[in-house]
Amino acid sequence: MRTCICILCPNGCEIEASQDGLGTVTLNGARCNKGREYAVQELVDPRRNVTSSVKVADGCLPLASVRLSAPIPKNMIFPVMDAIRGITVKAPVVTGQVVISDVLGLGCDIVATKRVAKT
Amino acid sequence: MTEYHAVIIIGGGPAGLAAAVALHDKGVRGILILERERHLGGILRQCIHDGFGLTRFGEALSGPEYAERFIDAVTSRGIKCITETTIIELTGDKVVTAVSRSGLCTYQASAVVLAMGCRERTRGAIAIPGDRPAGVFNAGVAQAYINLYNTMPGKKAVILGSGDIGMIMARRLTLEGAKVLAVLEVLPHASGLPRNVEQCLNDYEIPLYCRHTVTGIHGKSRLTGVTASRVDEALQPIPGTETEYECDTLILSVGLIPENELSRMAGVEIDPHTGGAVVDEHFQTSVPGIFAAGNVLHVHDLVDFVSLEAERLAASAAEFVHNGRLPCCPVNIIPGQGIGHVIPQRISGDYDAVIAFRVRNPLRDCIVSLMRDEKIIVSRRYKKALPAEMLHITFPEGLDNNGDITVVAVAQ
Numbered sequence: 409m410r411t412c413i414c415i416l417c418p419n420g421c422e423i424e425a426s427q428d429g430l431g432t433v434t435l436n437g438a439r440c441n442k443g444r445e446y447a448v449q450e451l452v453d454p455r456r457n458v459t460s461s462v463k464v465a466d467g468c469l470p471l472a473s474v475r476l477s478a479p480i481p482k483n484m485i486f487p488v489m490d491a492i493r494g495i496t497v498k499a500p501v502v503t504g505q506v507v508i509s510d511v512l513g514l515g516c517d518i519v520a521t522k523r524v525a526k527t
Numbered sequence: 528m529t530e531y532h533a534v535i536i537i538g539g540g541p542a543g544l545a546a547a548v549a550l551h552d553k554g555v556r557g558i559l560i561l562e563r564e565r566h567l568g569g570i571l572r573q574c575i576h577d578g579f580g581l582t583r584f585g586e587a588l589s590g591p592e593y594a595e596r597f598i599d600a601v602t603s604r605g606i607k608c609i610t611e612t613t614i615i616e617l618t619g620d621k622v623v624t625a626v627s628r629s630g631l632c633t634y635q636a637s638a639v640v641l642a643m644g645c646r647e648r649t650r651g652a653i654a655i656p657g658d659r660p661a662g663v664f665n666a667g668v669a670q671a672y673i674n675l676y677n678t679m680p681g682k683k684a685v686i687l688g689s690g691d692i693g694m695i696m697a698r699r700l701t702l703e704g705a706k707v708l709a710v711l712e713v714l715p716h717a718s719g720l721p722r723n724v725e726q727c728l729n730d731y732e733i734p735l736y737c738r739h740t741v742t743g744i745h746g747k748s749r750l751t752g753v754t755a756s757r758v759d760e761a762l763q764p765i766p767g768t769e770t771e772y773e774c775d776t777l778i779l780s781v782g783l784i785p786e787n788e789l790s791r792m793a794g795v796e797i798d799p800h801t802g803g804a805v806v807d808e809h810f811q812t813s814v815p816g817i818f819a820a821g822n823v824l825h826v827h828d829l830v831d832f833v834s835l836e837a838e839r840l841a842a843s844a845a846e847f848v849h850n851g852r853l854p855c856c857p858v859n860i861i862p863g864q865g866i867g868h869v870i871p872q873r874i875s876g877d878y879d880a881v882i883a884f885r886v887r888n889p890l891r892d893c894i895v896s897l898m899r900d901e902k903i904i905v906s907r908r909y910k911k912a913l914p915a916e917m918l919h920i921t922f923p924e925g926l927d928n929n930g931d932i933t934v935v936a937v938a939q
Binding site: 456458459461469485522 | 590702722724
């Protein structure tokens with residue numbers, strides 16, 4: 409059983425979600441379908457985006473901020489952080505540039521979110 | 528030698544950038560943005576987390592991405608920007624004195640846009656007793672260290688304040704390998720958004736202790752620990768409830784204060800509820816031709832509203848530049864029971880006026896009303912109203928505008 413606060417709209421419904429042995433999910437407290445989908449996802453396969461930064465070589469800034477192109481399973485957050493930590497990108501960096509493609513085989517890319525010019 | 532510009536915008540963050548673009552698109556030329564840092568973008572440069580632009584662009588962008596859209600818009604329009612410039616004086620006659628790498632410069636403007644943003648409340652301001660070692664950082668400072676300067680502030684942290692910045696830094700520190708022992712909050716509830724309690728604290732099993740504060744800081748050259756105490760209903764520490772935390776870093780997220788030194792210098796009237804200027808529906812301050820928007824006016828939670836506010840300001844400032852004046856706004860909007868502050872504080876009643884406000888305490892199923900002479904004019908129901916989320920209510924045009932309006936929030 410899991411209680412989560414839905415983050416999709418300002419209502420912030422507190423939704424109780426539980427799953428029985430057969431995998432059937434029961435929900436309590438949601439006011440819309442989007443909220444129900446969110447609560448089920450949170451219970452069954454919670455996903456998060458990760459935002460961090462990578463080192464930049466020869467750039468006018470030492471770091472370029474990055475994020476994932478799609479959310480990943482919650483339990484992969486720290487492995488993804490380890491993958492990011494080892495990276496140095498060469499300037500110039502363009503917003504939207506793919507820094508790591510299909511990171512850890514999770515089906516999403518690590519993408520730069522800041523423009524960094526060459527020194 | 529004084530250089531003339533039609534509009535001088537003080538601050539190249541989201542408010543200043545959006546105002547510049549909108550002014551240009553309304554036909555105003557001779558716009559100058561003056562920015563203190565080396566790069567445009569303001570605080571968004573260090574806000575690398577996502578959630579920006581959800582309402583404006585329908586995407587969850589990071590701060591730098593959101594800023595880049597406006598920086599590109601400013602560049603493509605050829606709007607003049609000077610960075611690494613600090614304004615040291617602003618007068619009510621709209622004379623701006625600035626210091627930059629090219630020396631001391633004086634500018635004369637027809638209109639000035641105040642977009643300086645805000646500062647963080649410091650340890651000294653809340654008088655936390657104890658030693659004065661290194662290792663005590665404001666959350667925004669720690670954020671700049673990590674996200675802009677590639678420097679970790681410490682390894683083992685306690686965070687005071689569960690505002691959004693505090694919670695976001697709890698996550699950021701944890702992702703970069705630091706251990707966050709606890710987030711302490713003096714109020715009975717988290718002061719930031721529920722989504723951040725969920726995604727920054729619960730996700731990483733970082734405990735949140737409400738009704739607690741830091742009552743002692745210990746360490747010689749570097750922090751070695753802090754003392755935390757429970758507080759009573761009056762937010763006063765209760766003797767005998769002390770807990771010691773061993774840590775090398777204390778992060779303070781204890782409030783943002785609009786930065787209005789220049790505004791006060793120019794004679795702009797300040798609202799004690801917000802720490803920012805008193806403005807009318809044109810976002811004009813008490814000094815004709817001086818306007819304000821963004822965090823310098825009142826602290827925002829969503830940058831999308833900052834851009835909207837700056838664009839409304841720009842429509843009026845363009846009219847001011849063209850006509851030399853704006854219609855007067857005689858109706859006062861007053862925060863009443865349950866309401867912390869309102870923006871704008873004065874309206875004309877001749878147009879739909881969107882009033883931004885915050886409730887003082889978390890409320891469920893409440894009704895927010897605009898009242899005049901104890902009669903309700905407009906009402907809106909909110910299933911949930913949190914101090915952490917700025918809300919809006921519209922005062923419709925065409926209503927009789929004799930008499931001040933009070934905004935109240937009443938729980939059901």
